[in-house]
Amino acid sequence: MSIQWPLVFFTLFVGLGCGTFVSAAILTEWCGKAKQIRTISSILAIVALGIGGMSSTLHLGHPERMFGALGHPTSGIFMESTMIFLVGLTILIYLLALRRNASDATCKIIATVGAVLAVVLAFVNGDAYVMASIPAWNTWILPIFYVSSAAVMGCFSTGVLLARTEDADTTALITIKRAALIAIAIQTVLLIAYIGHIAVAPYPDVTRSVARVLAGNLALLFWGGLVLLGLLVPTVLMTKFYTKNAESVSPLTSVKLGLLSVLAAGVAFRVMMFLLGSSIKQFF
Structure with a gap:
């Protein structure tokens, strides 16, 4: 299958927005x-969701036809659009x-609702690609990987916001560091599992082989x-995220x-x- 660049950036920026809001909501x-x-962090999340939504419309030959798809509640476009709307609306209410x-309790409730919806949205983004006709995609590992990807991106984007603030809370920086390392570890396991799925998927073909x-x-x-870029480099950088050694790389960098x-x-993923998204149609 050819690379669908609008969908690449759609899921990337939506994942960034979801991850940023969830990580910031949990931390704050x-x-x-x-x-x-x-x-x-909430503004950044909305901007990322907006960029992702606009990228999605570029995938359609006639973007205006998206409104026709919205009339079918079972379609992937309907589910993704609905979830983006709900997450964006919740973030606006939170802002x-x-x-x-508002009271801390009220803000906490709204942020929690938005965080749950954001996790569902990240999962739905990956679930839209789970298709029996494409063996390399026909696994629940894919949507879970999309959630972990959003978590990793969210930890780093929240870390940037923290490191940019004056008199940054060192305990918050350490918390984000630990969360990022855990998310990277989970993503490592999922990546190995996904490679394993490709190896045992039915209808083996060289186009989707290990x-x-x-x-x-x-x-x-x-x-x-x-x-390298997704696992090793972030892990090394996180070990230097907070240090008092003046010669080390600064937390912001x-x-x-x-x-x-x-x-x-x-x-890249x-x-x-x-x-890897070749179909089984050649077998029939």
Whole structure:
């Protein structure tokens, strides 16, 4: 299958928006730390969701036909559009509550609802690609991987916001560091599981083989984009995220580089997914 670039950036930016809001909501509302980033993180999440939504419309030859798809509640476009609307609306309500100095309990409830919806949206983005006709995609590992990808991107984007604030809360920085390392570890397990799925998927074909991923024309994408940029580089940067050694890389530089790295890895995974997306139609 050819690379569908609008869908690559649709899921990437939606994942970034979901991950940013969830990580910031957990840190500020549930852990009670760094509440000064609540507004900016929410705005960043909405902007990312908006960019993702606009990217999605570019995939349609006639974007106006999207309204026809919205008339079918079982379609992927309907589910994704509905979830983006609900998440965006909840974030706007949360921003309004912050603007009006609502109670901590009220803000916590709204943020929790938005976080749950954001996790569902990240899952729905991946679930839209689970198809029996495409063996490499026909696994629940895919939507779970999309959730973990959103979590990793969200940790780094929240880390950037934290590191940019004056007198940044060091405990909040350490919390984000630990969360990012856990998310990266989970993503590592899921990536291995996904490679295992490709190996045992029915209707084997060279276009979606493990050999093509590990040693074929997708090897550079896998080892360089996913393993190096997506796992190793962020892990190393997170170990230097907070340190008092003046000669070390600053926390802000670490998370900025880490964010760029995981974004590039997110693109690499989605590109690889499309290149592995050959159909079983040749078997019939």
